[in-house]
Amino acid sequence: MASKSRIVEDKSQAELEELKKGTPSVMIDEEAWITSEMIAVGALAPLHGFMTGADYHSVLSEGRLADGHPFPVVLSFAPAGKRNAETIASKVGEGETIVLLNQNREAVATLEVEEKWSYDKKERAQKIFGTTDEKHPGVRQVYQRMGDVSLAGRLELYKRPDWGAFEPFRKTPEQSRAEIKKQGARDVVAFWTGANPVHRGHEHIQRNLMEHYDMLMAAPLVTMAKKEQITSEYRVACYEVLFKNYYPKHKVLLLPQKITYIFAGPREAVLHAIISRNYGATAIAFGRDYAGVGDYFGKYEAHSAFDEYDLAELGIKPVFFREVYYCARCGHTVTDDTCKHGPEFTIGVSGTGIRDLMRYGFLPPKEIVRPEVARLAIQGVVPKGVGPDGNAVSPPGKVIKRLFPFYLVAHRLGGQIRREPLDWTTLNLNNLRRALKEVREDSENILKDIYREFEYGADIDRSMTSKWVQDATVTALEDQQIAIDLIAARLEAETDETAKIEIRKELEVAESIMCEIGKVITDKEAKSRVWNLDDYESYR
Numbered sequence: 001m002a003s004k005s006r007i008v009e010d011k012s013q014a015e016l017e018e019l020k021k022g023t024p025s026v027m028i029d030e031e032a033w034i035t036s037e038m039i040a041v042g043a044l045a046p047l048h049g050f051m052t053g054a055d056y057h058s059v060l061s062e063g064r065l066a067d068g069h070p071f072p073v074v075l076s077f078a079p080a081g082k083r084n085a086e087t088i089a090s091k092v093g094e095g096e097t098i099v100l101l102n103q104n105r106e107a108v109a110t111l112e113v114e115e116k117w118s119y120d121k122k123e124r125a126q127k128i129f130g131t132t133d134e135k136h137p138g139v140r141q142v143y144q145r146m147g148d149v150s151l152a153g154r155l156e157l158y159k160r161p162d163w164g165a166f167e168p169f170r171k172t173p174e175q176s177r178a179e180i181k182k183q184g185a186r187d188v189v190a191f192w193t194g195a196n197p198v199h200r201g202h203e204h205i206q207r208n209l210m211e212h213y214d215m216l217m218a219a220p221l222v223t224m225a226k227k228e229q230i231t232s233e234y235r236v237a238c239y240e241v242l243f244k245n246y247y248p249k250h251k252v253l254l255l256p257q258k259i260t261y262i263f264a265g266p267r268e269a270v271l272h273a274i275i276s277r278n279y280g281a282t283a284i285a286f287g288r289d290y291a292g293v294g295d296y297f298g299k300y301e302a303h304s305a306f307d308e309y310d311l312a313e314l315g316i317k318p319v320f321f322r323e324v325y326y327c328a329r330c331g332h333t334v335t336d337d338t339c340k341h342g343p344e345f346t347i348g349v350s351g352t353g354i355r356d357l358m359r360y361g362f363l364p365p366k367e368i369v370r371p372e373v374a375r376l377a378i379q380g381v382v383p384k385g386v387g388p389d390g391n392a393v394s395p396p397g398k399v400i401k402r403l404f405p406f407y408l409v410a411h412r413l414g415g416q417i418r419r420e421p422l423d424w425t426t427l428n429l430n431n432l433r434r435a436l437k438e439v440r441e442d443s444e445n446i447l448k449d450i451y452r453e454f455e456y457g458a459d460i461d462r463s464m465t466s467k468w469v470q471d472a473t474v475t476a477l478e479d480q481q482i483a484i485d486l487i488a489a490r491l492e493a494e495t496d497e498t499a500k501i502e503i504r505k506e507l508e509v510a511e512s513i514m515c516e517i518g519k520v521i522t523d524k525e526a527k528s529r530v531w532n533l534d535d536y537e538s539y540r
């Protein structure tokens with residue numbers, strides 16, 4: 001393509017009206033308008049116009065533009081609808097300029113038509129989504145939203161789509177790179193999130209990244225992926241409160257992305273990498289199940305989508321993370337790589353589970369969502385409440401399986417393992433309440449109890465010792481001695497040899513219990529743990 005698409009913002013309303021006269025026009029939907037904006041601002045560079053047939057086929061088969069640049073998804077401009085089809089067939093020729101009209105019939109852009117070309121929708125669905133199943137939202141989009149003829153060419157965008165509440169956050173790649181430069185950041189890592197509120201699984205990864213990168217570029221998608229989710233405004237608000245209350249200001253850049261969900265799974269991950277690079281990021285982090293929909297892709301498949309490209313030609317480094325969960329024994333968010341404990345300690349960090357728990361009307365535990373974030377997220381979740389069958393989107397058992405796996409395998413959080421794990425399909429709302437109560441009441445006690453045990457045995461200066469614990473031990477020892485004395489006296493008095501055998505057994509048990517009662521550590525014993533002979537001066 002000879003010259004790049006661009007934004008032209010100084011056209012007057014009258015000039016725009018004039019444009020419509022005598023020039024063929026095509027109606028575009030919101031999504032095509034958004035894509036036009038992305039092309040015009042350079043967010044999709046090196047793609048600087050709607051794709052040609054050569055680019056399209058090259059991307060479909062090689063994952064590269066015709067000139068060899070990595071590009072993972074096809075972005076062709078094939079306006080749907082009868083009127084558009086007629087206009088394109090009869091009035092639009094290569095080399096001509098057409099006007100693009102939005103839903104209100106305002107002229108928003110012009111397109112210099114470089115090429116008119118046809119394509120096969122079935123091939124497109126199969127190659128991009130790995131299926132032609134119309135239940136897949138991406139496939140459905142191809143059949144419903146797209147016409148049969150594509151137009152390639154360079155855009156001039158006169159009017160940008162309204163970003164509503166997100167106008168204050170909107171930046172061009174150029175503005176974003178300038179902001180990064182102003183902050184003095186060199187290594188910037190991008191982190192995209194979709195339908196879920198930012199949770200402690202995300203936070204775990206973000207903090208990890210912020211240790212190594214100068215800046216975190218957080219990119220919540222602000223288009224609705226599916227109907228059931230958290231509204232975009234609340235999700236951005238969740239990010240704002242996390243940043244405001246927890247992260248240093250100079251380390252974060254909040255950059256909501258209004259882009260079409262493509263549902264291309266692994267390939268979408270590469271697209272997000274390219275966009276992030278254009279906005280100034282040097283790395284991009286991916287968690288589990290990135291941009292996946294249903295079961296069409298494997299859990300970590302986004303990770304392998306990058307194997308086809310050389311990192312130098314991509315110009316951005318992908319960083320991958322494993323599934324994060326909360327371990328009540330570690331008292332921390334962890335992954336399989338960093339924690340050895342069993343499922344009896346596990347509290348899951350599942351976005352889907354979190355959304356459903358909030359639909360049932362419960363604030364998620366602080367272990368998986370920061371309370372500041374959760375308080376907003378529960379207001380933004382749609383739909384709310386339960387249906388006529390008493391279930392939210394998922395039945396209570398499924399929420400337990402996703403968030404509280406400990407409940408299925410143990411009698412209590414961190415407790416003894418059940419002989420048979422519970423079958424989640426048999427669980428009801430009461431079980432969900434109980435599981436949540438366990439977390440709310442017991443999660444913190446696990447570390448507290450362990451520490452108390454160690455503190456009692458290890459403090460050398462006994463002044464901080466929980467006196468009531470020591471008193472209880474002393475009492476237990478004294479009381480046990482009373483029982484032992486009585487049994488011993490009875491043994492002494494007994495004359496029958498058979499009876500004596502049983503009393504002796506009874507005495508043995510009472511004495512062994514005496515040995516099992518904890519030890520009272522006296523001041524003197526504790527002080528004797530100081531074994532250095534010389535005073536401090538001699539150690540300096």
Ligand SMILES: [Zn+2]
Pocket residue numbers: 327328329330331334339340341345
């Ligand atoms: Zn652990």
